[in-house]
Amino acid sequence: MVQGTGSDVGKSLIVAGLCRLFANRGRTVRPFKPQNMSNNAAVTEDGGEIGRAQALQAQAARQPLSVHMNPVLLKPQTEIGAQVVVHGKVRGNAKARDYHAMKPELLAAVLDSFAVVRDGADLVIVEGAGSPAEVNLRAGDIANMGFALAAQVPVVLVADIDRGGVIASLVGTWDLMTEEERACVRGYVINKFRGDVTLFDDAINIIRDRTGMRCFGVVPHFAAACLLPAEDAVALDAGAGQKQTARGRIRIAVPRLPRIANFDDLDPLNAEDGVEVVIVEAGAVIPADADVILIPGSKATLSDLAALRAEGWDIDILAHHRRGGVVVGLCGGYQMLGRTVADPDGVEGAAAAATATATVPGLGLLEVDTVIGAAKTLRPAAGRDTIFDQAITGYEMHMGETTGAGLARPWLVLADGTDGAVSACGRVMGAYVHGLFAADDFRAAFLSALRAGDYAAASHAARVEETLDALAEHLEAHLDMDGLDAAFA
Numbered sequence: 001m002v003q004g005t006g007s008d009v010g011k012s013l014i015v016a017g018l019c020r021l022f023a024n025r026g027r028t029v030r031p032f033k034p035q036n037m038s039n040n041a042a043v044t045e046d047g048g049e050i051g052r053a054q055a056l057q058a059q060a061a062r063q064p065l066s067v068h069m070n071p072v073l074l075k076p077q078t079e080i081g082a083q084v085v086v087h088g089k090v091r092g093n094a095k096a097r098d099y100h101a102m103k104p105e106l107l108a109a110v111l112d113s114f115a116v117v118r119d120g121a122d123l124v125i126v127e128g129a130g131s132p133a134e135v136n137l138r139a140g141d142i143a144n145m146g147f148a149l150a151a152q153v154p155v156v157l158v159a160d161i162d163r164g165g166v167i168a169s170l171v172g173t174w175d176l177m178t179e180e181e182r183a184c185v186r187g188y189v190i191n192k193f194r195g196d197v198t199l200f201d202d203a204i205n206i207i208r209d210r211t212g213m214r215c216f217g218v219v220p221h222f223a224a225a226c227l228l229p230a231e232d233a234v235a236l237d238a239g240a241g242q243k244q245t246a247r248g249r250i251r252i253a254v255p256r257l258p259r260i261a262n263f264d265d266l267d268p269l270n271a272e273d274g275v276e277v278v279i280v281e282a283g284a285v286i287p288a289d290a291d292v293i294l295i296p297g298s299k300a301t302l303s304d305l306a307a308l309r310a311e312g313w314d315i316d317i318l319a320h321h322r323r324g325g326v327v328v329g330l331c332g333g334y335q336m337l338g339r340t341v342a343d344p345d346g347v348e349g350a351a352a353a354a355t356a357t358a359t360v361p362g363l364g365l366l367e368v369d370t371v372i373g374a375a376k377t378l379r380p381a382a383g384r385d386t387i388f389d390q391a392i393t394g395y396e397m398h399m400g401e402t403t404g405a406g407l408a409r410p411w412l413v414l415a416d417g418t419d420g421a422v423s424a425c426g427r428v429m430g431a432y433v434h435g436l437f438a439a440d441d442f443r444a445a446f447l448s449a450l451r452a453g454d455y456a457a458a459s460h461a462a463r464v465e466e467t468l469d470a471l472a473e474h475l476e477a478h479l480d481m482d483g484l485d486a487a488f489a
Helices: 011-024 052-061 096-118 146-149 166-176 198-212 223-227 262-270 301-310 313-322 332-337 350-354 442-449 460-480 481-488
Strands: 002-004 030-031 035-037 041-043 049-051 072-076 081-086 087-093 125-126 155-158 184-195 215-222 248-257 275-280 292-295 326-330 340-343 369-385 391-404 411-414 417-419 428-431
Touching: 002 011, 011 030, 011 052, 011 460, 030 052, 030 096, 030 166, 041 052, 041 391, 049 052, 049 072, 052 460, 072 096, 072 481, 081 096, 087 096, 087 369, 096 125, 096 146, 096 460, 125 146, 155 166, 155 442, 166 184, 166 198, 184 481, 198 215, 215 460, 215 481, 223 460, 248 262, 262 442, 292 313, 292 332, 301 313, 301 332, 301 340, 301 369, 313 326, 326 332, 326 442, 332 391, 332 428, 391 442, 442 460
Parallel strands: 002 155, 030 125, 035 072, 155 184, 184 215, 248 275, 248 292, 292 326, 326 428, 340 369
Antiparallel strands: 041 049, 072 081, 081 087, 369 391, 369 411, 411 417
16 A cells, blocks of 8 residues: 655555556556545546546556545535545535544445455555544544555555655654554655755665664656646646747636646647646636637536636636637536526535525526536547547536537537537537547647647557556666565565
């Protein structure tokens, strides 16, 4: 089990790299994360959803996606509450305090899933969540040491040197563990190192003297990580993947919604040399020179629509459209582009319930209306777009039904019907399907219509595969793999 001394230390990436490394060695390896918290999710082949990180790890392991790889998924809707997904299906909404009371009953579901994932595998690499040193949350823990002890799995800690204080984080984590928990720990890995690795030799000795823990290696910063799907919106906080403005480059502006979801939709666009994806943070205006404004998915459409208006972004979007600009909405963004959005049952939480009797106006750029409902649509999607007649694949993951005259001009024609809408002017389009822009020919056609250029010269899928292989090679070069292999046994 790979646990971290904190959030965003690189656990997910390390697990993905190890999955690909062992898969390349001919091992049947599978990822597992007992509890995840993320609004970036993927649809599984068995009809549910899991965290995006586990989907990437499964791809790295060359294994089909299963809900059992991430049995508990928390999707934040407010500062204190989240949608609880168990075995890929929505269990309901819970405030943080109420969720902690649920943990004991969820442990059984987690262990059941672990047994399914472990069956037939040579190796299961488990990822923890946050830090095992959060002792105030230790009671009923299912994400870190609570799971490790229940499942009797060995633990390797990952610490991020890039943020500073790495010695304190490791020694402090060790100090806050019980003796029973320490017995699970086999050692640690230092991640995101920059510079001369030999300068860390003395630190290794200090950590050993203070804790007795073994160092399995110091991993240098892996710059190509930005080419892989990110799980957490912290990647957006860091401005990951953004480029410097250059003449002739297509600018795609994306308002940073408070509950942005499935933002890996942006990755294939951002990877294009001729494209600049600009994440517009709160307090900033949407650039007037943007070629496209793309409204991304949202875990809380009504509250994010209110936030969009509070920032004045609705004015920016409408002005952009009047100037002849292109506007794209994906999933929750598609709902916002319509005439109205309603949540009569308060599905999106207390804030939505307070306005349950009201119908909230959308941006009015598409002739559609949306009603949020309790039923969640989770399914793969394949078909063609109606603008460029190019093949697309992706998935649907949404709560709500959309109706209206605008559906007579659908954006996508799928195997089992249509999806989305296109405005009469042809410059506004929205759909529920995620992953559209990963289709190379569609992406090339979309970008070429904006500005002539050589787009989609490389396959996005191939780029991700190459990066996973490079990550595996990176880890193999810098980790004591014999030691880790023995520790995992």
